[in-house]
Amino acid sequence: MLQTLQPEEKTAEAGQDALRFRRCAWCRSATEHTRTLCRVCGSSDLDEERSQGSGAIGWTTGVVHTQELVHRIRQTCFVALDEGFTVPATVEAQAIEALPTGTRVRLAGLVPGEKAALFVPA
Numbered sequence: 001m002l003q004t005l006q007p008e009e010k011t012a013e014a015g016q017d018a019l020r021f022r023r024c025a026w027c028r029s030a031t032e033h034t035r036t037l038c039r040v041c042g043s044s045d046l047d048e049e050r051s052q053g054s055g056a057i058g059w060t061t062g063v064v065h066t067q068e069l070v071h072r073i074r075q076t077c078f079v080a081l082d083e084g085f086t087v088p089a090t091v092e093a094q095a096i097e098a099l100p101t102g103t104r105v106r107l108a109g110l111v112p113g114e115k116a117a118l119f120v121p122a
């Protein structure tokens with residue numbers, strides 16, 4: 001007997017996950033969508049919302065320089081979105097050194113197979 005597999009729609013789903021967050025119905029604090037309780041007041045009454053995709057680099061965990069003779073970097077970091085929550089991110093930029101904390105970035109898309117969303121300088 002043959003088993004029919006449903007086509008996977010992982011990429012589209014990952015994209016939605018990257019920018020989803022929860023907002024507390026009581027104190028309006030934003031929190032990561034993986035949390036089930038508000039981190040400020042502890043309420044479980046959370047509404048799901050989507051981020052606009054703009055934020056600033058919170059802290060950097062690593063930088064990869066390309067081997068080519070161009071000044072491009074891939075910086076793995078956390079981006080603090082304007083709505084008030086933080087997501088793991090990869091920032092690609094034309095730069096020589098890592099972008100400093102506080103640099104404004106915007107969502108550029110998603111890297112298939114990676115959890116981190118792709119951002120570029122705003």
Ligand SMILES: [Zn+2]
Pocket residue numbers: 024025026027028029038039040041042043
């Ligand atoms: Zn709350």
